Amino acid sequence: MTAGDEFPERLRAATSDAAVVTDPDMMAGYLTDWRHMFTGQAIAVLRPGSTQEVSALVRLCAEAGVAIVPQGGNTGLAGGATPQGDAPQVILSLARMNNIRSVDPVGLCIEAEAGAILQSVREAATAEDRLFPVSLAAEGSATIGGIIATNAGGVNVLRYGMTRDLVLGLEVVLADGTVIDALRPLRKDNAARYWKQLFIGSEGALGIVTAATLRLVPRPLHRSVALVSVPDVQTALSVFSHAQTVLGDALTAFELMEAAALERVETHFNLTLPVQSGAWYLLIEAGSTLSGLAETSEAMLEDVFEKGWATDGVVASSAGQADHLWALREHITEAEAKSGRSVKHDVSLPIAAFPAFLEAFGTRLPEVEAEATPNVFGHLGDGNLHVNVLLPKEADSTGVMRLVHDLVHAHGGSISAEHGLGQYRVAEWERLTARAEQVLLGRIKTALDPQGILNPGKGLSIKEHKAA
Ligand SMILES: Cc1cc2nc3c(=O)[nH]c(=O)nc-3n(C[C@H](O)[C@H](O)[C@H](O)COP(=O)(O)OP(=O)(O)OC[C@H]3O[C@@H](n4cnc5c(N)ncnc54)[C@H](O)[C@@H]3O)c2cc1C
Structure with missing residues (x-):
C-alpha cells in the first residue's frame, strides 16, 4: 500500500498535524471492527476538525487515487468502517467534528456535526423536552454520521421510522471534495428532489456526511x-x-x-x-x-x-x-459476543412470515451444522429479527449463512434490515440481488464516485455497471 511517502505530509500541509495520524499505535484501534472480524490497512487515519478540512483531504485523496473509508464510532456490525483490500487507502474519522450546533424545540429539529455521539444528541433533545427517537444499544459510541450512513433502525422504528425518516437536512462532501450544504430544516422541500435519500444508508460509498439537521418529536411524558x-x-x-x-x-x-x-x-x-x-x-x-x-x-x-x-x-x-x-x-x-463465535443475520420479513420462517430455520439448521445454537431476538414490530447463530470455532459459517439467507429470500425478505452490507454481507447481497438492481446501483455509484475511491468493497460497487 503506497501513495508516496510524502503523501501524509501533503495532507498535513493542507490541514493540521492533529488531522493526520500515522503513528501505528494510535491507528490500531481504527483498523479493526467492533466484532474483531476484520482488520485492514491504511496509510493514515485522518481526523479533520471541520467540513473545510474534510473537503481539502478528500480533494488530495482524489488527486492521488487514494481510497477513503469514512468512520464514525466504529460500532457498525458489518465491517463497513474497516479498510478492505490492498489498494492505498485512508480512514477518515469524523470523531473530532462532534458539535451539536443548535436545538430548536419549536421547529422540532436539531443540527449536529457528523461525529456527534448519538447519546449526546438524544440528551440535548431531552434537555429541551424533546426526543430524538433513534435509540440503540451502541448509542454511547455510535455517531450521527454513522447512523445516517447505515440508515440505522433501533428500538423505536415502529412509531418513528428509521433514521431515513428523521433526516431533514444534510451537509455532504462528495468524492471530488465538493461540499453540498443543504442543512435546511424543512419538512416540505420538493425543490431538493430526492438526492438526500441517496446518501442515507449508502455506507460511506457515495459521499461523506459532515453534518445533519434531524427531526425531533415531542417527548412522551x-x-x-x-x-x-x-x-x-x-x-x-x-x-x-x-x-x-x-x-x-x-x-x-x-x-x-x-x-x-x-x-x-x-x-x-x-x-x-x-x-x-x-x-x-x-x-x-x-x-x-x-x-x-x-x-x-x-x-x-x-x-x-x-x-x-x-x-x-x-x-x-x-x-x-x-x-x-x-x-x-x-x-x-454483548452477551452473544461473550459466548463465543457467532454468525450474524439481520433479516427482515413480512411479519406474518416469521412463524413459517423460524420453523424452517429450526428444522434445517441442525442438518447444516449439528452443533449450531440459535440466538434469535430483535424488533418483531418492524419485521426485523437478528437470527444469529453461535458456532464452534472450527465450524464453517458459510453454509449457515446461506441457509438463513436462502430462507429469507424464499419468504420474501431482506438480508440486511438495519445493519448494512459492509464487507460482511456483500457477497451474499451479490448472490441474491437481481442483476438489474445491481446495475442500477452501479450507475448511481459511477455518477457520484467515478474513480471508485469512496469505501471500496462495501456494498455499492461500480464493477457491476462496468461489466453490464
Ligand atoms: C451493541 C450494539 C448494538 C447495536 N444495535 C443496533 C440497532 O439496534 N440498530 C441498528 O441499526 N444498528 C445497531 N448497531 C450497529 C451500529 O451501532 C449502527 O450501525 C451505527 O449506526 C453505526 O454508527 P457508527 O458511528 O459507529 O458508524 P461506523 O461503525 O463508524 O460506520 C458504519 C458505516 O457508516 C459509514 N460512515 C460512518 N460515518 C460516516 C460519515 N460521516 N459519512 C459517510 N459514511 C460514514 C462507515 O464507512 C461504515 O460503512 C449496534 C451495534 C452494537 C455494537
Whole structure:
C-alpha cells in the first residue's frame, strides 16, 4: 500500500498535524471492527476538525487515487468502517467534528456535526423536552454520521421510522471534495428532489456526511414498559396485533427475544430476568404525551392474559424497573459476543412470515451444522429479527449463512434490515440481488464516485455497471 511517502505530509500541509495520524499505535484501534472480524490497512487515519478540512483531504485523496473509508464510532456490525483490500487507502474519522450546533424545540429539529455521539444528541433533545427517537444499544459510541450512513433502525422504528425518516437536512462532501450544504430544516422541500435519500444508508460509498439537521418529536411524558412470556412466535404475533389495536400510535417498541438469549444475558451480566416460563419473551413499550396510558396498557395486558396468550409477565412500576427490562434486551448483543463465535443475520420479513420462517430455520439448521445454537431476538414490530447463530470455532459459517439467507429470500425478505452490507454481507447481497438492481446501483455509484475511491468493497460497487 503506497501513495508516496510524502503523501501524509501533503495532507498535513493542507490541514493540521492533529488531522493526520500515522503513528501505528494510535491507528490500531481504527483498523479493526467492533466484532474483531476484520482488520485492514491504511496509510493514515485522518481526523479533520471541520467540513473545510474534510473537503481539502478528500480533494488530495482524489488527486492521488487514494481510497477513503469514512468512520464514525466504529460500532457498525458489518465491517463497513474497516479498510478492505490492498489498494492505498485512508480512514477518515469524523470523531473530532462532534458539535451539536443548535436545538430548536419549536421547529422540532436539531443540527449536529457528523461525529456527534448519538447519546449526546438524544440528551440535548431531552434537555429541551424533546426526543430524538433513534435509540440503540451502541448509542454511547455510535455517531450521527454513522447512523445516517447505515440508515440505522433501533428500538423505536415502529412509531418513528428509521433514521431515513428523521433526516431533514444534510451537509455532504462528495468524492471530488465538493461540499453540498443543504442543512435546511424543512419538512416540505420538493425543490431538493430526492438526492438526500441517496446518501442515507449508502455506507460511506457515495459521499461523506459532515453534518445533519434531524427531526425531533415531542417527548412522551408517560411511559409504560412490560415484559411478557409467550409459548411461540405465532402467539407473539397475536399479542402484537392486539397491542396495535389497543395502543395505536402510542406503541413505540415491540421486541421479541428467545429465552436462551436472555439466559445468556443473565450468565454474563449482573441482570436478573423477572419473568419465568416462556419459550419467547416480548418487551413492549408505549409512550404518550397524554395521560391515561398506564390504564390503557394494563387493560391491554389483562386481555393478553385472559386470552391465554401470555404465560407470565411484569409491568414496570418505576423508571428504574423499566430501564432494567430494557437492559436485559440491550445486553443480548454483548452477551452473544461473550459466548463465543457467532454468525450474524439481520433479516427482515413480512411479519406474518416469521412463524413459517423460524420453523424452517429450526428444522434445517441442525442438518447444516449439528452443533449450531440459535440466538434469535430483535424488533418483531418492524419485521426485523437478528437470527444469529453461535458456532464452534472450527465450524464453517458459510453454509449457515446461506441457509438463513436462502430462507429469507424464499419468504420474501431482506438480508440486511438495519445493519448494512459492509464487507460482511456483500457477497451474499451479490448472490441474491437481481442483476438489474445491481446495475442500477452501479450507475448511481459511477455518477457520484467515478474513480471508485469512496469505501471500496462495501456494498455499492461500480464493477457491476462496468461489466453490464
Ligand atoms: C451493541 C450494539 C448494538 C447495536 N444495535 C443496533 C440497532 O439496534 N440498530 C441498528 O441499526 N444498528 C445497531 N448497531 C450497529 C451500529 O451501532 C449502527 O450501525 C451505527 O449506526 C453505526 O454508527 P457508527 O458511528 O459507529 O458508524 P461506523 O461503525 O463508524 O460506520 C458504519 C458505516 O457508516 C459509514 N460512515 C460512518 N460515518 C460516516 C460519515 N460521516 N459519512 C459517510 N459514511 C460514514 C462507515 O464507512 C461504515 O460503512 C449496534 C451495534 C452494537 C455494537
